[in-house]
Amino acid sequence: MLVIDNLTYSYDKTLYNFSLHVKKNEIIGIIGESGSGKSTLLDLIAGFLTPQSGSIDFENRQISSLNTEDRPLTILFQKYNTFEHLSVIKNVLLGISTSLNPQKDELQNAKDILKEVGLEGFEDKLASSLSGGQSQRVALARSLIRNKPILLLDEPFTGLDLQTRVKMLDLVKKISKKRELSTIMVTHDLNDCKLIANRVYKVENGKLCQV
Amino acid sequence: MIKNIWRFRLSILPGSVISLAILFLAFGIFYILFLNSNHDASSSAFITNRIIGLIKFTIFQAFLSTILAMLIGTVLAWSLAHQSTFRGRDFLVALLSSSLVLPTLIVVFGIISVLGQNGWINRVLLYLFDYSFGSFVYGLSGILIAHVYLNASFVARSLLHVFESIPKERYKLAKSLNFSVFNRFWLIEFPAIKLSLKSISSTVFLLCFTSFAIVLTLGGSPSYNTLEVAIYEAVKLDFNIPLALKLALIQLLITMVLVFLSANFQAAATNIKTSGTKIPWNEPKKLQYFQVFIIFFSTILFILPLISIFIDGLGADFKRIISDEIFIKSLFTSLAIATVSSILSVLFALLISDARRNFNINHRIKKSKFRNLINLVISFSGNIYLAIPSLILGLGFFMFSLNSQIPLLFWAMLAVLCANVLMSLPFAISILYSPMLKIAQRYDKLAFALNLRGSKRWLYCEWPYMKSSISYVFALSFCLSLGDLGVIALFGSNEITTLPWYLYQLMGSYQTKDGAGVALILLVLTLSIFIFLPKVFKNARHR
Numbered sequence: 001m002l003v004i005d006n007l008t009y010s011y012d013k014t015l016y017n018f019s020l021h022v023k024k025n026e027i028i029g030i031i032g033e034s035g036s037g038k039s040t041l042l043d044l045i046a047g048f049l050t051p052q053s054g055s056i057d058f059e060n061r062q063i064s065s066l067n068t069e070d071r072p073l074t075i076l077f078q079k080y081n082t083f084e085h086l087s088v089i090k091n092v093l094l095g096i097s098t099s100l101n102p103q104k105d106e107l108q109n110a111k112d113i114l115k116e117v118g119l120e121g122f123e124d125k126l127a128s129s130l131s132g133g134q135s136q137r138v139a140l141a142r143s144l145i146r147n148k149p150i151l152l153l154d155e156p157f158t159g160l161d162l163q164t165r166v167k168m169l170d171l172v173k174k175i176s177k178k179r180e181l182s183t184i185m186v187t188h189d190l191n192d193c194k195l196i197a198n199r200v201y202k203v204e205n206g207k208l209c210q211v
Numbered sequence: 212m213i214k215n216i217w218r219f220r221l222s223i224l225p226g227s228v229i230s231l232a233i234l235f236l237a238f239g240i241f242y243i244l245f246l247n248s249n250h251d252a253s254s255s256a257f258i259t260n261r262i263i264g265l266i267k268f269t270i271f272q273a274f275l276s277t278i279l280a281m282l283i284g285t286v287l288a289w290s291l292a293h294q295s296t297f298r299g300r301d302f303l304v305a306l307l308s309s310s311l312v313l314p315t316l317i318v319v320f321g322i323i324s325v326l327g328q329n330g331w332i333n334r335v336l337l338y339l340f341d342y343s344f345g346s347f348v349y350g351l352s353g354i355l356i357a358h359v360y361l362n363a364s365f366v367a368r369s370l371l372h373v374f375e376s377i378p379k380e381r382y383k384l385a386k387s388l389n390f391s392v393f394n395r396f397w398l399i400e401f402p403a404i405k406l407s408l409k410s411i412s413s414t415v416f417l418l419c420f421t422s423f424a425i426v427l428t429l430g431g432s433p434s435y436n437t438l439e440v441a442i443y444e445a446v447k448l449d450f451n452i453p454l455a456l457k458l459a460l461i462q463l464l465i466t467m468v469l470v471f472l473s474a475n476f477q478a479a480a481t482n483i484k485t486s487g488t489k490i491p492w493n494e495p496k497k498l499q500y501f502q503v504f505i506i507f508f509s510t511i512l513f514i515l516p517l518i519s520i521f522i523d524g525l526g527a528d529f530k531r532i533i534s535d536e537i538f539i540k541s542l543f544t545s546l547a548i549a550t551v552s553s554i555l556s557v558l559f560a561l562l563i564s565d566a567r568r569n570f571n572i573n574h575r576i577k578k579s580k581f582r583n584l585i586n587l588v589i590s591f592s593g594n595i596y597l598a599i600p601s602l603i604l605g606l607g608f609f610m611f612s613l614n615s616q617i618p619l620l621f622w623a624m625l626a627v628l629c630a631n632v633l634m635s636l637p638f639a640i641s642i643l644y645s646p647m648l649k650i651a652q653r654y655d656k657l658a659f660a661l662n663l664r665g666s667k668r669w670l671y672c673e674w675p676y677m678k679s680s681i682s683y684v685f686a687l688s689f690c691l692s693l694g695d696l697g698v699i700a701l702f703g704s705n706e707i708t709t710l711p712w713y714l715y716q717l718m719g720s721y722q723t724k725d726g727a728g729v730a731l732i733l734l735v736l737t738l739s740i741f742i743f744l745p746k747v748f749k750n751a752r753h754r
Contacts, residue, residue, distance in 0.1 A: 069386065098394045
């Protein structure tokens with residue numbers, strides 16, 4: 001279980017104080033107005049920002065002192081997730097090997113995951129040739145190949161058309177369940193949360209309030 | 212396509228007329244040089260061994276200068292982008308921006324003052340270790356040092372903007388995927404700067420290829436002459452006009468090819484201030500030390516020649532300098548030419564950009580091969596200075612004057628004015644074009660709906676968004692003009708004189724003290740106008 005306990009951070013005269021528990025195989029939706037601090041919460045969990053106090057534990061292990069790359073988590077951003085000059089398979093493989101010299105089994109694993117996210121046959125295509133939804137699938141595949149138990153989604157499907165968004169949300173739900181992930185999704189759209197989240201929180205005055 | 216689109220299409224006319232006039236001038240110069248070079252009876256072969264040697268050295272020094280400037284400029288821009296919070300950063304970035312307008316003679320003066328035989332470095336070494344490097348600022352090393360000084364800061368300033376435009380999400384992604392510094396550069400930063408590297412390096416190469424004042428003053432001997440300096444010497448020292456014409460024609464052909472082959476020209480900067488790449492986590496200590504070292508070292512290298520000009524200049528007898536008739540004449544001529552040429556540069560750049568944007572907005576003019584061709588021709592006319600450097604332009608006007616009854620003074624002034632306007636145009640257009648295109652894309656339909664046309668459209672849709680860029684372009688053109696030693700080198704005399712020409716005369720006659728004083732005046736004038744003029748403009752608007 002992911003336990004966020006009294007995580008405090010102050011920025012621009014606002015004091016944030018976050019507490020949250022996320023079980024295995026659970027999806028938490030976080031909503032809030034622009035600038036309310038939704039992404040700040042994810043940045044704190046991911047280690048991009050250092051909290052002033054509080055702790056983050058996962059499976060009874062303190063992770064808030066670890067560097068981003070050492071934390072048991074993977075992140076999907078709203079944009080700039082793919083490297084346009086690289087092929088789809090290379091974009092996915094970057095999740096496990098920055099030298100892009102994969103072993104045979106790693107290559108097979110990447111292909112399997114691309115199949116899982118619905119991009120079979122796209123391996124050698126350049127990321128620049130993909131649509132918005134396909135790019136996010138590639139980014140999701142890269143997140144999955146990293147095989148981390150926590151999945152953070154920072155408004156990942158904003159800007160996609162409704163049909164694609166619903167498909168992507170459904171995909172996230174299925175994958176989270178299949179891989180027993182602890183997922184936190186930040187979004188500005190309550191409907192996204194209603195579709196897949198087990199619990200929904202709103203960031204208000206620097207705190208999380210259950211909706 | 213919007214209805215009644217003719218209204219926009221009319222705006223093609225003024226810019227197109229100016230483009231045509233520029234191309235006509237270029238063609239006229241090419242024609243007169245070609246025509247007169249045929250009368251050359253003094254040499255049997257068109258290309259002699261000496262000319263081949265000149266071409267080789269011109270390309271060699273430009274190539275070396277470009278490699279060094281790109282390398283140093285890129286590392287400095289990368290370091291500055293990642294060190295965004297240190298005190299004095301804004302000042303350093305403003306200084307880097309101003310390198311674009313620093314008169315080349317000032318740079319030469321500063322470099323000699325620091326690195327020359329009796330320069331600061333040698334004097335310190337002699338005092339501390341009883342050892343001196345001697346003189347190494349003349350010849351290839353001097354040319355390279357001055358070119359790198361001017362162009363590395365130009366590269367750094369241009370690339371800093373590109374580095375800072377990389378989305379923060381990219382860095383977060385790199386961090387979450389545990390990229391090494393090398394991987395981060397290779398996969399995130401290099402793809403972002405790749406295109407700019409191409410266009411900036413081609414611009415730097417062209418600037419070094421056609422560099423005149425630096426090679427003239429630091430070249431030292433004929434073996435370090437470039438085509439440009441050889442043209443000057445053929446006209447001014449040897450009075451060998453046929454040779455000058457032949458060299459000019461060769462240089463013209465080479466630069467024309469280079470301009471066509473090179474990528475689109477890009478400006479150094481759209482403004483002086485930058486935002487910095489603020490990454491919330493701490494970078495590895497070793498990396499930070501390396502970046503700080505690069506910034507510190509580059510700052511010292513960049514600022515020392517400027518400080519030396521201040522210190523040496525303060526010892527000059529200003530009372531004598533400002534009471535000198537030639538100095539007063541030079542100052543007023545320079546200020547008058549700079550004012551007129553900067554007004555013309557802004558006007559021409561606005562009109563050419565206005566014409567160009569019609570060809571890049573589908574709702575104004577439909578896509579077609581003809582549209583692309585016209586667009587290419589107009590773009591080329593704006594960058595003509597890179598193909599026809601000022602000395603060749605001056606030589607062209609000199610030939611015009613030989614076939615005319617009008618006094619030489621008129622041709623000289625016209626040549627200087629034309630050279631200064633054409634020199635500023637590539638920068639001016641690349642700064643003004645992008646915001647003008649955006650404005651058209653955003654407000655065309657609204658302007659139609661509200662029936663805003665002509666001056667009303669300009670007042671509500673264009674001016675509010677363009678004013679800071681226009682004031683910046685005005686200051687840039689003014690300073691480029693103020694410090695130029697190009698055409699004036701051909702026509703310069705006691706009657707026709709500018710501040711850079713006066714300074715060159717003082718340096719040539721070893722009047723170092725007075726030279727230091729004039730260099731200081733020119734430096735203060737240039738930096739104050741470049742930094743403070745846009746601010747004055749800005750403050751005046753809010754009243």
